Amino acid sequence: MEYGFFNGQFIPLESASVNLEDRGYQFGDGIYEVTRVYNGKCFALDRHLARCRRSMRELRIPITYMDEELTAIHYDLIAKSGIKDGTIYFQFTRGTAKRTHAFPDQVIPNLSMTIHESTPNRQWQEHGMECLLFEDLRWLRCDIKSLNLLGSVLAKQAAHDKGLQGAIQFRKDTNLITEGSSSNFFIVKDGLIWTHPTDHLILKGVTRSILFEEIIPQLGYTVVEKAFTPEFALSAEEAFVTSTSLEVTPVIAIDGHTIGNGTPGKITQSLLESYRKLIQKECYQA
Ligand code: PDD
Secondary structure, eight states: OOEEEETTEEEEGGGOOOOTTBHHHHHOOEEEEEEEEETTEEESHHHHHHHHHHHHHHTTOOOOSOHHHHHHHHHHHHHHHTOSSEEEEEEEESOBOSSOSSOOSSOOOEEEEEEEEOOOOHHHHHHOEEEEEEEOOOOSOTTSOBSOOHHHHHHHHHHHHTTOSEEEEEETTTTEEEEESSSEEEEEETTEEEEOOSSTTSOOOHHHHHIIIIIHHHHTOOEEEOOOOHHHHHTOSEEEEEETTTEEEEEEEETTEEOTTSSOOHHHHHHHHHHHHHHIIIIIOO
């Protein structure tokens, strides 16, 4: 059963409601995380909790839950819902207060969480995604996982309107690719893995960090953390995106231009295979 949690209470989703003056609702004043559950176990939760704390610090939202409590709520949601493979979404908003832009005094952040059944899209992982190139319209603090997602919403919808699976965003002023609409973007060019550096223009993905720290060094690949143009990307041998939901998913075409030979590349496939092995080790064998 799909289940929710709000400020200390577990509730079936259909009976949950939002206060009209929640600042998340009125200002998008909050942060969120999406975590994955495999075989009833949370994957990479510590990394998500660390990023959650960072996002809250950057927005000066007080931290009112310990990591241990958030972990316990994750496992309670899994138990209550009976969901073994799914995603958990959680968000902290600054709290509920009469509407005024500046921070209200003495409010306690609202924590809400939901769990849904889901599995990664194996079809896309096997055959690759076709993506649209779309102007990055977001604000200049994309390193914070804030609730303001209009840029990503418009990018994803523009892709869907064209029958494509995703969008790759680029900044118009510099003509440089940043990331996917809700994923990090990579290319393989002359055997090297290229991706945007982790500055204020992209989110430092948990999946990206796992690849960089636990997978790429073992496989002996080299990474170039440097922004590149759409034209450069189109001349790549391989392209792929990473996220909690997509894991590692090949991109085989951008704006109708085939990448490499139009099938998932070898390096991309090896990264996905190693990522899956890591999930196996952490969630199935432990
Ligand atoms: N999105 N970049 C953006 C803009 C994202 O929204 C996400 C994640 C990522 C990848 O981060 P991670 O590997 O930690 O999932 C990169 C989540 C899944 C979402 O919005 O649903």
